[in-house]
Amino acid sequence: MSSKKRAYSKLCEQQFFLEYHYWEMRKMTTFLIGLAILIIGGFLYGSFVERIFKPDDRQTPAVKLEDGVDYVPMSKWKNALINLLNIAGTGPIFGPIQGILFGPVAFLTIPIGCVISGAVHDYLSGMMSLRQDGAQMPGIVHKFLGGKVYQVYNIFLCLLMLLVGAVFTYTPGDLFAGQICGFTDVNVWTWVIYGVILVYYLVATLFPIDKIIGRIYPIFGAILLLSAVGVFFGIFAQGYQLDNIDFSHGIKGIFDVYPYFDGIVGASAPGTKFVPVFFVTVACGITSGFHSTQCTMIGRSVRHEKEGKMTFYGTMILEGLIAMIWAAAAMGLYNSGSTAGATAAVGEVAKGLLGPVGGIIAILGVIVLPITSGDTALRSCRLMIADYIHYDQRKKKNRVILTICMFVPVIAILVFAKLNAEGFNILWRYFAWSNQTIAVFAFAAITVYLMAKKGSAKWVFLVPLVPGSFYMFVISSFILSAKIGFGLSMNVAYIIAAILTAVYAVGVYMLGRKYAAKHTEE
Template sequence: MVTFIIGLAILFVGAALYGKFCERVFGPDDRKTPAYTKQDGIDYVPMRGWKNSLINLLNIAGTGPILGPIQGILFGPIAFITIPIGNIIGGAMHDYFSGMICLRDGGTQMPEMVRRYSNKGVYTVYQIFCSLLLLLVGAVFIYTPGDIAATQVFGFDGKATSVSTWVIYGVIFAYYLIATIFPIDKIIGRVYPIFGAILLFSAIGVFIGLFVKGYPLIELWDGWNGALVSYGDYFNANHFIPIFFITVACGILSGFHSTQTAIISRTMKSERQGRNTFYNMMILEGFIAMVWAAGAMGVYNLGLQAADASLATSTIGVICKDILGNVGGIIALVGVIVLPITSGDTALRSLRLAVSDALHLDQTNVKKRLGLAAIIFALVAVILVFAKSNAEGFNILWRYFAWSNQTLSLFAFLGISVWMFENNRAKYVWMPLIPGAWYAFVTITYIANAKIGFNIPWTGAYVIGVAAAVIYVGVIIWYGKKRAASKKFV
């Protein structure tokens, strides 16, 4: 338990220090925000600071900070240290600057941010890549909460041939459609406080239960091969780098988050709320990831659940019910179900906004919003049917989702870096470049080796990954300096 506590101390102390540093580097001021200058009663709507923070937390925290850590903890207690460090200097910094730059630039969405701070070619690639990811997110975040609800809350079999499965999917689908087309303060702004209360009960309940139940956790300095689980062997056999960083994903870094912070940039009353709304909410997601990683290690070490990455979904139910009992466990499971649902709805909302911005489509009329949403939802439905009907469908979907989620962050780090060059902050460009270089290495190495990628042997994959990271950093520095110089003489 000591390593777990040390990890939490790193997370919260580090966040207090580095979050303040990020705020000082950006320099929020008292200018009017887009929520006022572009107020339209639909997407540009001034909302209270606590509500923006809660909405952003629920937007970014899907199944990633739960399923990822449950699988990632199989690598051993190193996860309790890696998650908080990566979250502080990577994920939270990524979310803060993405959200703040979109806020200052008039509430732009991420495709527009990428266009402003790169070129047409990069923008086109990002627009396509981002749209595909958001479609995957929409499908994944109907599938996973639907299956958890079906099998662990209502007791159905969750099979593709069961009517109950598709009824549950349909209910989630209908909610997504409503949340996608209605004004943000009418649906999302009203139901999220309720969802937030359930989420907090789930996370804090499991956290307290870890200590009350005395869950046995492996320490960093102990032998990693316990009586029931051989964490050390798993670590050695499964290439901690890059597999761990693709698996854990959202608890450390998520490119998807930038698409969500951009939505909140249109509802914030003040730039000075950014640190709490963007940076600190990602830190809370890191806390959620730490809690579920510890819970999973506890049930694995007690033999309550087999230590098998493919059983991550069922592990959630074991943790909830063992720690909180049947009633509390059901409430906690509802909290887990809430997470992906509150990310899926805004994923599809941000896709609608991004497509409408790119194609200059008027979205002030309900019928026009519904028309665009109908096309998006039809595509999500096709993906969902494939994933559920094909034996390997969801595994394929999840692997591509996890990899593309991390890869998307490279575009945000590019935009942040160039923004720094153009705004007299070039001496701080190491802030986005360090995590950017790391994830360029991680994502390229992974896809080079993976069966869903190029199936290149590990040695070759690592060489390609290093080369990609070096090229990524070199090109950004060259391009950023070029943009800064051209702007200086305009």
């Protein structure tokens, strides 16, 4: 073959390669637009929210109140990594896998919600803690929403943390038993796996944050990032089919397509409404009230206020990216004909995209996520209870007594979930709903704070109040219509939820005006 023919042949191959990938990329348009919204929108809106808060050079609680146990200054990268692992439980994986059953609209709602709601919630919760001497969320709620709300919130939140500890023992334990060890039924080794996880939780709850969590998290973080990156590139390498939004049936048709895939194990009944079910299901990838408890905890380790954007806002954007990757992976899997439920889908995606060895690493990354949320959930629960009852945690004896009291109900919840056929499903539904309920409280406290903040424009309170009101509608309509709630018809639930949302928005605004008239926040 002449040199000209070889050059022409090579040119044709290159053109075919480019055209092929061009058309493959067009199939992923909605997904790629979502990624752009998440990354570019996160950068721009994050800077906007940072300017609203106005971080400065004042001493942070980690420096001012250093005690070697909970107030421990740590580097920016370590704080960010710990916070990412704290907030990223099974939610940004299992939630999007179930959420993608609503179709490609998830590729837009996840990033938009993450940028203007979830990351705002996390950043301002963490930064408020820095300005309140490292106060945990109950203390912040007490100051800005009053004693009565504080009493309800504190009890409710501590119960949620115990539930998180149990749930995040169950899910990684089952993943390890099923996907790594190959157990198909519950046996004595399953309980041994749960026991090992609980022992780790016990150690992480008791000892200083930099001695245990600060040392082991870089290893967990490497596994997490490797698995996420591997799945992301595997989606393109394997040519997974990612659908685009179909506008042929109008805007309403985009949200009324559930189930987008038929026959998926564990899927809800046909006709399930996008609002509220999608936003309760996909919590950690969009907005999670649990995050406020974790951001305020890591707020006791931040050395400079200007590190807050990376530590709080940026890590939520990374969690949104994890959610997008797993939503895309699940869509590609279901488009290939699989009907696997969420847990089995994790194994099929990981091993299908990365092979046996890479798949095991990816599965380990998924197992890491809930473990690194469960440990700090129980740790933050200890801190919140100690603050509430004024129980000095500098004494090792006090930490041990309080920790033992916490672990008894966690073990009881875990046993109930394993021995009752519907136990875990019931607990998970209540957990998902209560998780978003916590966010509504946090948004309310943030709104009041901004209304009283010195030098703030009068309109900035809308930044947290709008998403807070939206989630008030979500949690209200969900519990009013769900079988685990009041079981009302969806139309009736929507009407009542709209009224409750209006009451919430007006009530928070009036409370903010009242607080601002008496106080000025720096």
